Amino acid sequence: MAEPAVRLADVRFRWSGATPLTLDIPAFEVGAGERVFVHGPSGGGKTTLLNLLGGVVQPEAGVVSVLGRDLARLSGRARDAFRADRIGFVFQMFNLLPYLSTAENVLLPCRFSAARRARAAAREGGLQGEARRLLGRMGLDADALAGRPASRLSVGQQQRAAAARALIGAPGLIVADEPTSALDADSRDAFLELLFQETETAGAAVIFVSHDAGLARRFDREVALRSINRAGAAA
Numbered sequence: 001m002a003e004p005a006v007r008l009a010d011v012r013f014r015w016s017g018a019t020p021l022t023l024d025i026p027a028f029e030v031g032a033g034e035r036v037f038v039h040g041p042s043g044g045g046k047t048t049l050l051n052l053l054g055g056v057v058q059p060e061a062g063v064v065s066v067l068g069r070d071l072a073r074l075s076g077r078a079r080d081a082f083r084a085d086r087i088g089f090v091f092q093m094f095n096l097l098p099y100l101s102t103a104e105n106v107l108l109p110c111r112f113s114a115a116r117r118a119r120a121a122a123r124e125g126g127l128q129g130e131a132r133r134l135l136g137r138m139g140l141d142a143d144a145l146a147g148r149p150a151s152r153l154s155v156g157q158q159q160r161a162a163a164a165r166a167l168i169g170a171p172g173l174i175v176a177d178e179p180t181s182a183l184d185a186d187s188r189d190a191f192l193e194l195l196f197q198e199t200e201t202a203g204a205a206v207i208f209v210s211h212d213a214g215l216a217r218r219f220d221r222e223v224a225l226r227s228i229n230r231a232g233a234a235a
Contacts, residue, residue, distance in 0.1 A: 003068050005173055005205035006030040006053060011062030012231075013048060022048050024231040025062070028223075035196065035206040037216045040225035044232050046209045047092075049225065050175050053207065054087055055079035067172045084113040088166030088204075090176040094158045096165075098151035102140075105150050106131040106164045109171075116169025134164035137194050139187070156183055163195060170202040177209050192218055 008028040014021045022045045030036050040046050051057045052064050055071045064071045067086050071079055088109070096105045107127060110117035123130045132142035138160035145157065153161060159179060166174055174195070180188040192215070199206050208219065216222040226232040 002032045004029040004065075005032045005034065005067055006207065007063070007065040008052075009063040009065075011052065011059045011064060013052060013057065013059045021231040023052070023059075023229055025049075025228050026230065028228050030205050030207060033200070033203050033205055034221065035199070035219045036208065037219035037222045038207060038209045038225055039211065039213055039216070039222070040229075040232065042211075044225055045229060046225055047177060050089075050177055050207070050209060053173070053175055054083050054089065056083075081113075084109060085115040086172050088168075088171040088174045090159075090163050090166045090174070090179040092178040092181065094162040096150040096153075096158055096162060098149060100150060101147050102135065102150055102153060102157075102161050103128065103131045103142075103146040105161055106134060106168055108165060109168055113169065116171065120169045130168060131164070134167055134198070135161065137198060138164045139190055139194065140164075156187060159183060160191060163191065167195075167198050167202075170204065172202075172204050174199055174204050174206045176206065178211065179208070180210065180212065180215070188212075188215075 006029060008025050011023060011025045012021055013023040038046060052059060053066055058072060069082060074082060097108070110120055110127060117127070120130045121127050125133065132146055135142040135146060140157060140160055145153065150158060150161065163179060180191055183191055
């Protein structure tokens with residue numbers, strides 16, 4: 001049996017020693033290549049869960065294993081390098097750098113990860129060609145937009161450029177935090193189809209957090225955070 005892309009065991013997390021637990025997760029797994037939809041109320045710990053998976057924060061107890069690596073066993077610098085090499089993030093607020101062009105934003109992970117840079121450069125067309133290909137796959141006109149500053153993109157264009165940035169260099173795990181909130185229904189459905197095609201080609205797992213319960217049917221599995229989080233169940 002293939003090793004899961006994500007495995008959490010007896011994970012507990014709180015933001016400070018005096019506050020109640022935000023997360024208390026006995027067990028949670030995501031299979032290699034699996035697409036999982038996670039939902040729950042605002043303030044219920046969804047973004048905290050994503051931060052744990054990215055090694056941005058550390059639990060007070062338990063195991064967080066991502067793509068075969070126990071994040072607690074890595075130094076802070078090693079966690080940063082692992083995240084840059086192996087995890088693609090689509091942020092709710094996009095986090096594009098306004099002074100960089102759209103293509104430069106897409107290529108940004110390759111500045112921080114030699115592994116992702118090498119994987120992207122190995123594709124037909126090299127680094128620049130791969131950035132333009134992904135922009136096109138996300139429904140953007142690469143010829144018109146690749147050189148445009150990110151600050152001059154519409155909200156929907158920024159969201160799709162952020163997805164292209166997450167996908168470049170074929171990371172093994174895509175973590176998406178409300179990535180379709182600025183898209184209309186048709187654009188949202190097209191976005192998901194393209195995201196799934198790209199991640200299937202790369203063999204990447206997807207953990208997708210959203211309030212839009214209507215999207216759940218598009219995924220392999222739906223998980224209510226409250227169902228795996230004893231802290232949430234007790235709230």
